[in-house]
Amino acid sequence: MAKYEFFLSYKSDDWDDYMKAFLEDVRSAVGRRTKRARDDDFVFLDKGEIELGQNWLPRLLDGLQNSNVLVVMYTPRYFTSEWCGREVEFFQRRQRAPAAAGFEHACIIPVLWDIPVDEIPASVSGLQYNHASLPPAYPEVGMLGLVRRKDSRYRDAYADAVDAIVNAIVEGARQNLPPLSDAPPAEKLGSLPSFFHPATADSGGSVPAAAAQPVPPGPGVVHFFYLAASSRELEAAKSSLVFYHPSGGAFWRPSLGGQQIKALAAAVAGSKDLNLGYFDQTVDEGFANRLLQAHNSNNMVVIFADAWSIHLVPSYRKYAAIYDDHIRFNSCMMVVWNEGDPDLDENSSRTLSGTLSSVLPTASTQQEPFFVPRIEGENTVQARLRQSLERLMHKIAELGQTNRTPVPTSKPVLSVHSGTGD
Numbered sequence: 001m002a003k004y005e006f007f008l009s010y011k012s013d014d015w016d017d018y019m020k021a022f023l024e025d026v027r028s029a030v031g032r033r034t035k036r037a038r039d040d041d042f043v044f045l046d047k048g049e050i051e052l053g054q055n056w057l058p059r060l061l062d063g064l065q066n067s068n069v070l071v072v073m074y075t076p077r078y079f080t081s082e083w084c085g086r087e088v089e090f091f092q093r094r095q096r097a098p099a100a101a102g103f104e105h106a107c108i109i110p111v112l113w114d115i116p117v118d119e120i121p122a123s124v125s126g127l128q129y130n131h132a133s134l135p136p137a138y139p140e141v142g143m144l145g146l147v148r149r150k151d152s153r154y155r156d157a158y159a160d161a162v163d164a165i166v167n168a169i170v171e172g173a174r175q176n177l178p179p180l181s182d183a184p185p186a187e188k189l190g191s192l193p194s195f196f197h198p199a200t201a202d203s204g205g206s207v208p209a210a211a212a213q214p215v216p217p218g219p220g221v222v223h224f225f226y227l228a229a230s231s232r233e234l235e236a237a238k239s240s241l242v243f244y245h246p247s248g249g250a251f252w253r254p255s256l257g258g259q260q261i262k263a264l265a266a267a268v269a270g271s272k273d274l275n276l277g278y279f280d281q282t283v284d285e286g287f288a289n290r291l292l293q294a295h296n297s298n299n300m301v302v303i304f305a306d307a308w309s310i311h312l313v314p315s316y317r318k319y320a321a322i323y324d325d326h327i328r329f330n331s332c333m334m335v336v337w338n339e340g341d342p343d344l345d346e347n348s349s350r351t352l353s354g355t356l357s358s359v360l361p362t363a364s365t366q367q368e369p370f371f372v373p374r375i376e377g378e379n380t381v382q383a384r385l386r387q388s389l390e391r392l393m394h395k396i397a398e399l400g401q402t403n404r405t406p407v408p409t410s411k412p413v414l415s416v417h418s419g420t421g422d
Helices: 016-032 056-065 081-097 137-148 156-174 186-191 263-270 286-298 307-312 315-327 346-357 378-398
Strands: 004-009 067-074 108-113 223-228 277-280 300-305 332-335 371-375
Touching: 004 016, 004 056, 004 081, 004 156, 016 081, 016 137, 016 156, 016 346, 016 378, 056 067, 056 081, 056 186, 067 081, 067 156, 067 315, 081 108, 081 186, 108 137, 137 156, 223 263, 223 286, 223 315, 263 300, 263 378, 286 300, 286 332, 286 378, 300 307, 307 315, 315 346, 332 378, 346 371, 371 378
Parallel strands: 004 067, 067 108, 223 277, 223 300, 300 332, 332 371
Antiparallel strands: none
16 A cells, blocks of 8 residues: 555645645545545645655655655646646656556546636646536636635535545555656755756756746847736735736736736737747746846846735835846836726825835836836737837847846846745
8 A cells, every 4th residue: 555645736835725625625535435544644745744844855755656646736836836847747757657557547636726727738738637527617717716615606516526536536546556666866856857847957956946948049039027916915905806816927917808918928929020939937036037147148028017016015026126126228117007906096096106116216217118107908008018029129139239248147146035935
C-alpha cells in the first residue's frame, strides 16, 4: 500500500476556506472508500506535511514518490508556478514509466477550480478535466463556484462533482503507481522542467525559477504587465468587485465585459499591420529585472494598471513605484478605469488620481501615449494601445542604439514580497 492515496498540488495563494472545505469532503469520502481511518495520514498536503523547520525538498520528494494519484487544482495562478509544473512533470514521468504500462485509469486528476475553460493552457490539453459523470454546472462555474453554494443552489451538483473526483482518485489509486526509478535526488528537484514550460528549468535546484522564454532583441517584441489585484485582495476595502477575477493580474476585466485585457492586448499586438511578438509577464519580486532586461534588449513594455489596486493594496503601490523608478523610453503605462464601477464618483475619482500622481511622480510628467492616467472602454483602450505601440517602436528605433546604457540584471534589483510564492 502506498503511503499516500493522493498528493494535492495547488498554488499556495489559492488556499482558502473554500479549498479547505473541498479537500475535507474529498478526504473523508476517499477515506471511507479505501477503508483508511479518518485520522490516517493518507493525503499529502504541503501545508500540513511540510512543517516549519523541516527540510522541504526531501519531504516533497517523499510525497511525489509515494502518492498514488496527483490531484491538481486548476487556477490561473497555478499555471504560473514552476514548482506546481514540476510536480505535474514528476507524475507524468511516473505514468510514462514501463512499470505503469497498461494502466487503465489516469493518475493525474485535474480539478477545474476557478479558471475559465478557454483559458486552460495548451500544455495540459492532454489531461482530461471533464467527463460525463461531472455535472453540467461544473465547467461553467468551476468547483469553487459549486462549493461556495453547496448548501443552496448547487447542493446536488457539488455532491455529484465531489463524487466524480473521488471515484477518479480511488480508481487511479487502486493501480498503485510505482515510484520513479530514476528520480532525481531531493536537492536536484529544481532541475526538473516545468510541465507548463518544458524548456525551462532551474539548474540550481533550490529556488523556483520564473518561466523563461527566448526573446529576440529589438522593438518587434512587446512585454505586457498587469498591475491589477484579485477580488480577494480587494474585498476588505472595495464594495463592488464585479470587474475583478479571483486571481487578478492578466485575468482582470475592466470595462470589457467578457473580454480580458490580455486578450485585447494580444489581438492588437498580433494584428496584421503590427505583427509583434508578445509576452505576458509576471509581476513579482523579479519585476524590476524584467523591466531592465526588456530595456537592454530594446523590447517594448506596456503596463496595464488598475487605479483601485494601486490605491488600496500596498504591494501594487510598491510595484507601481518600481515601474516609476525604472521608466525608460521603451515603456508606457495605461491606467484602465471601469466605466460602470458603482464605487466611482467625483470624490473617489479625485482620490484615485491623487494616488497615481503621488505613487508615479515620474510617469505622471510624461505625455500621452507614454502615460495614460485614465482610459475607459474597449474601443478607446484598443486605439490608445495601438498608438502607444507605434510611438514606442519609433522611439526605440530613434534612441535604442545611441542613447542608452545597458543595465546589469544578473542580480535582483529590488525584492518585494508579492504574496505569490509557491
